[in-house]
Amino acid sequence: MLEIKNLHVEVDGQKILKGLNLKINAGEVHAIMGPNGAGKSTLSYAICGKEGYEITEGSIFFKGKNILELEANERAGEGIFLGFQYPVEIPGVSNMNFLKAAINSIRKYRGEDEMAAVDFLKLIRAKAAELEMDPEMLKRAVNVGFSGGEKKRNEMVQMAMLDPIFSVLDETDSGLDIDALRIVADGINKMRSPEKAILVITHYQRLLDYVVPDFVHVLSNGKIVKSGDKELAHQLEKEGYAVLGIDENAA
Amino acid sequence: MSNKNYFSSEHLASHFEAIKPQLPGGDVKWLETFRENCMERFLETGIPGPRVEEWKYTNLGLLKDKSFEVSENQTDIDQSFIDTLSIPGLKGSKVVFIDGYLSKTYTSIKKEDEIILSSLTDLVKNNPDRAKALFNNHNSASSLFNLNLALMTGGYVLLIDENKKLAEPIQIIHFASQATKSNALRTQNFIEISSGGGAQIIENFVSLNKDFKWRQNNTQITLAKNASLEIYQFQNESSETLHMAETYIDVEDEADFKHFSLNIGARISRTELKPTLIGKHANIELRGAFLARNGSSHDVFTHMKHMVPEGTSDQVYRGVLDKGGKSAFQGRVYVAKDAQLTNAEQSNKNLILDRSAEANSKPELLIYADDVKCAHGATVGELDQEALFYLKSRGLDHKAAKALLVEAFVSEVFDDIKIEPVRQKYLTLARDWLEQGE
Ligand SMILES: Nc1ncnc2c1ncn2[C@@H]1O[C@H](COP(=O)(O)OP(=O)(O)OP(=O)(O)O)[C@@H](O)[C@H]1O
């Protein structure tokens, strides 16, 4: 489904990713771990097409299509979703209008008709309830004044609404209380299916207890330095990155 | 005339002499004298140049050697066209000006409004004493205000009795036709609301003509104790228009004045609002948005005068400047020595969508009382790139994402408008403007 080869990414002239390879098949859940500043968020931005993340070498193919030529919104249209590590506040735009615009933009990209207003309302109520989000929050401006955990939950509501084929969830578990973590994890597990794939970026084993990954990778200094199964995460939790010869202070 | 900061304005004096006999009320002696006095006052200084502080962002040099022509338009316009300029869903009286003259054909005044709403020329004819009283005192008004008084071809008069509140908003349509030979359209309006009275007015400025036009539309307003007035303006003139609207508002005890404006058209627009709080506990809210691109420029000049204690005023203006657009907001707040416990706020934020755009913001606080709350804020910024990416990552294309952000930025000004069709009209016009961008 997603195939990244020899990816080199520069930001403001600084080399961040330095030859990263990653292959994710449909039906799989991958987890990426790694020290702060390793380049995990950079990878997520490169996949989603953020401006300023210059691909100097390498390729990203999604379902056989070279997506490096696509704008961020076109990648969303293709079915790629990014759960942001730091969700952005958008004053003056209500969550409701934002989601309506998002859903209909994606439908338009796919040549589908706009969603009927009643269907939209039904869907959003259902998804907000599943993720135990107060419906009042849907009326508020996107992420404005939301607590850290509420922002992350809002990312999950968006993911559930947009029903992506491939999702990158960048530290969606950070800042969540124990109950919220379980709710969010349930939400992620609901998205698991033989046709879909998920890449979770996390620092903690506790998310992976709920969302059990098929593969775990360690990203360090712009490259994947080790891959394994879920046991790798347990090992890292116990022993830290030092066992891999990674100095945590110098990503 | 010797003042180098003003443009030579003799050509306007000759223009006045030439058209004087054909101006409405030209046969009324006292009105003629009034016009002459106003012309004289105008000529004491003339047209302000960019070295006059208040005019530093808007250069009226284009008026220097223009010749002006004024004539009443005879061409017929479709009723259906006038309807398109109206706000749907509103049932109140409608006053229509075509090329600066009140059109009897399209004006429809509701039976219940007949005694309060009339054309300026009708008032001069039917109630000269009342008209004289209105025309009484403009010594302190600006030179251009006096010019308009000298040359006005029409206007409306709204006189509201004690405790009378209009049920429906009145719509005023200022239309410049394609056919007219006039290149100067001048209307002068008067509004007096007696104590406890209230009204809402919606003013729409539209022009089709692609040639140069100079429009002046000035208004003199008095709000007595406890009176309230809301004015909603839409300015969508054609790209060669010089649009000027200057309004003086005297506000007495506990009276309430609200003004909303949207400037999206014209080559140059200048909106001047000059409220004076002369009674305690008066409240004034000025809200507006200006959107400019392609050589268009908007200049909003406010002069809030707190003369007495315990008044409140709040100004919120938002500017969006696209490629080749320019704007200025000058907000002057004066708080007299006696005006203790005044609360005066002012905010102007500008969004620059292209490097070639220009936004000027100049708050000016002249505070002579010591126990007051005065806050002001002015910003000029660009679109939030992080927000733009966030929206794009959710599927919105660049243009839609930008439009959503700009709309959110602008709509803050119009969010609390209670008349829903009016709020919708603001949003629609702003959206259309955005739609036309790149
Ligand atoms: N605009 C920029 N200019 C220069 N360096 C940048 C820029 N943006 C990011 N970086 C650097 O790129 C490196 C990778 O950042 P990234 O956000 O991808 O790390 P991360 O692995 O997600 O870290 P964390 O676990 O803390 O979220 C960091 O050293 C960061 O400082």
Ligand SMILES: [Mg+2]
């Ligand atoms: Mg990160």
